[in-house]
Amino acid sequence: MASNEETPRRGRGRPPGNRRDEILRAALEVFAESGFNGASLATVAERVGLTQQGLLHYFPSKQQLLVAMLDKRDELDRQPQRFSPEELVNVVQRNAERPGIVQVYTVLSAESVTENHPAREHFAARFADVRQRFAAILREKYGDHLPGGVSADEGATLLVAVMDGLQLQWLHAPDEIDMPDSVAAMLRLMTGDSVLSGE
Template sequence: MTTQREEILLTALEVYAERGYRGTSLDLVAERAGLTRQGLLHHFPSKKKLLIALLEFREERSRAYLAADHADKDWPNQLAEALTFDHRMPVLAEVHSVLLAESITGNDLDQQYLHDHQHTLEERTVALFAERYGPRLPSGLTPRTAATAVLAMIEGMQLQWLLEPDQTDYPAIMRDTLSVLLGSAPEDSIAE
């Protein structure tokens, strides 16, 4: 059974998918969710708070997907599958990209959340790489260098996909590039 908060998030996703980031208002989300504006604001006090909750929802869905039965797969394939999964809800990638861009120029608490989130994500990735590979990955990169490169590639790949949504080979490009970065590429799987 879903909670009212989850219902609001699912409704907001539908509205964002239809109208995009700029075309979505809290009033429209509230109306579609069967709430007053005040009812919506009780759960999400601002449009940015709603957007941040959507980003957290996206991350939870991705983590659940990755944890489902993929723990033993090699990481390049696992991350490529996560990208494919993420592309089923393009509005979340759009919301993430818009908020990330806004966080670069501002300093309010919502923007600080995104800075903190990116830092936490990088530290988790460094820790995962260090745990799996030790001080050096098979590619020779340190866990920190590999984590920075992988996260930058994921962000960049999302932006490219938002600009060119009809291009379908992004997961394969990601898999092959990650295979090189992580040092686990079979010779014949590298894209030419």
């Protein structure tokens, strides 16, 4: 392997790749498994071979670790271009293969409605943003009044609700819930388009 010149291994045998990124990946896992309240810094640290105090060198508090993790995810999730309703099913399909990510969002978005939760604002803003984006997508293709008989705004709210609700049911019963199928069914209800991977 000719990766020698690309990984200078400056400090010690460390495989570079920003320690911070490793930590954020571990944090995602741990927050998914235990929520923010249930998670401990020591557990996150352990997964990257650090002590709790070593971790605090990179992120000076648990809160800041959470925020950094959410910001990183937002960055990665940012869809480069607008996608069509059809492509939404693909996004959901992809999610169904990443239970960890689905679980962090489900757990944290709900936990964040509790008092003084550090991610409250984050999720409130995120929901508002996603609703707007979905509404724009629907409006672009179908106008303000969807074929199914609801407005683009109402349709966006329902679509977001269905996706979150399905994730919750799926996490509780992965074998009984088929998220892509159900989202496709929902889109058919709203748009009347049977092009959507259904019958």
